[in-house]
Amino acid sequence: MNSDLKAIAILAYQSLIAEVQLAPKPGLVDPESNGAHDDMDYLLFLKSIAALKAYLLAYIEAGYQSTSDQQLFLTLRQIGQDAEKQMLLATSQINTHKGANFSYAFILGAIGRAGQTLTLSKLVEQNFKPVFEIIRNMTKGLVSRDFSQITDKTQLSYGEQLYVEYGFTGIRGEAEAGYPSLEYIALPTLQKYRMLPEDDRHLLLMLTLMTEVQDMNLVHRGGIDGWQMVQKVAAEILQETDDMVLVRRKLRQFDAQLIEAHLSPGGTADLLSLGIFLERLKYSMATQKA
Numbered sequence: 001m002n003s004d005l006k007a008i009a010i011l012a013y014q015s016l017i018a019e020v021q022l023a024p025k026p027g028l029v030d031p032e033s034n035g036a037h038d039d040m041d042y043l044l045f046l047k048s049i050a051a052l053k054a055y056l057l058a059y060i061e062a063g064y065q066s067t068s069d070q071q072l073f074l075t076l077r078q079i080g081q082d083a084e085k086q087m088l089l090a091t092s093q094i095n096t097h098k099g100a101n102f103s104y105a106f107i108l109g110a111i112g113r114a115g116q117t118l119t120l121s122k123l124v125e126q127n128f129k130p131v132f133e134i135i136r137n138m139t140k141g142l143v144s145r146d147f148s149q150i151t152d153k154t155q156l157s158y159g160e161q162l163y164v165e166y167g168f169t170g171i172r173g174e175a176e177a178g179y180p181s182l183e184y185i186a187l188p189t190l191q192k193y194r195m196l197p198e199d200d201r202h203l204l205l206m207l208t209l210m211t212e213v214q215d216m217n218l219v220h221r222g223g224i225d226g227w228q229m230v231q232k233v234a235a236e237i238l239q240e241t242d243d244m245v246l247v248r249r250k251l252r253q254f255d256a257q258l259i260e261a262h263l264s265p266g267g268t269a270d271l272l273s274l275g276i277f278l279e280r281l282k283y284s285m286a287t288q289k290a
Contacts, residue, residue, distance in 0.1 A: 004115070005057065005060050005064060005112065005115075006057060008060055008111060008281065009056045009059075009108070011277060011280045011281055012056045012060075012104060012108060012277050013053050013056055015273050015274070015276040015277035015280060016052070016097070016100065018202070018273070019272050020045040020046070020049070022206070022272075024248060024255050025206060025251070025269070026230075026251055026255040026258045026265070027230075027254075027255060027258030027259065027263050027264040028264060028265065028266070028268075028269050029044075029045050030042065032252075033255055033259070035258065035259065035264055036221075036259050036262050036263055037264060039094050044091055044094065045096055047090045047091060048090055048096035048097050049097065050090070051091075052086070052101060052104075055082070055083035055086070055101070055105075056104060058083075059079060059080075059105045059108035059109045059112070060108040060109065060112040062076060062079060063076075063111060063112020063113040063114075064112035064115055065112075066109070066112070066116075069113070069134060069137040072109055072113055075109075076105045076138075079105065080101060080105040083101050084101055087101060099171050099266060099270040100270045100273055100274075102171055102175070103175065103270055104274070106135050106138065106139065107179070107274060107278075110135045110138065111128075111131050118130060121285055124281065124285045127183070128183070128187070129183070132182070132183050133178065135175060135179060136177070136178035139172075139176045139178075140176065142176045146172055147160065147163055150163065150164060158216070161220075162216055162220065166219070168214055168219065169214075170214065170216040171216070171267065173214075174214075174271075181212065181213055182274055182275060185208060185213075186209065186271060186272075186278070189205050190205055190275060193205070193241075202275075203244075203247065203248070203251065204238070204247075206269075206272050207234045207238050207247075208234075208238065209268045209272060209275075210231060210265055211234045212231075213271060214267070215227060215230070215265050215267035216267055217265060217266035217267050218263055218264070218266075218267070221262055221263050222262075222263045226263050229261075230258070230265055233254055233257070
């Protein structure tokens, strides 16, 4: 797989671009709207993605050169911290892609590690199951380790607050479980809507993720009620999948509603970009075989 590493990293970069370009996305940044964000816009997201570009290749190369799952975990965390610093430097300390950077590190690192013994074609044939298994091995105990000192802290991050209050594990829990939202929601959803145009397919994936994902951004801003409201409205819009013109109209109304409520489904956005990435990896293999 060594010759594929750069191509895979480019697909990862393009998937981040594709996510921010997708519109309309309720409460999220896109070319039409800044969503529920006063401090972010489309151009800032492009700067952020550009700052992360080199690190996407570093993650997959680290995986390909790794000697064990645990060694890879430590390496990815170090590279990820450097990537986050560069992202924040590019965005004047505005957190645009912290969650995405965290998850791309694990996904790309695991793809690189799996590539030591499997071709990309084999990974695609197995629906990336070896990748998710490597992530589970890498991140075993992540939640308990990261939150082990929580009772000694006087000031908690909002992720830590939600863990204490509700037991929510957020993206750490998603990673430790091997990204079930990708394996069991995103990939099957993209397959279900495979005959639709790409943007339509991705909008429906976004809505599906909104109904399913434990979105810490939403709970932080709007509490459990805000999160459940978003789930409910997303599920209602999904009833209109036969009329994508109507879906888009309802998404723009939903965007206005979330802007007013100051709610942003950022957890959905991160998983959406990763779903797009895995879909494009599968498509790249299909076109090579054609």
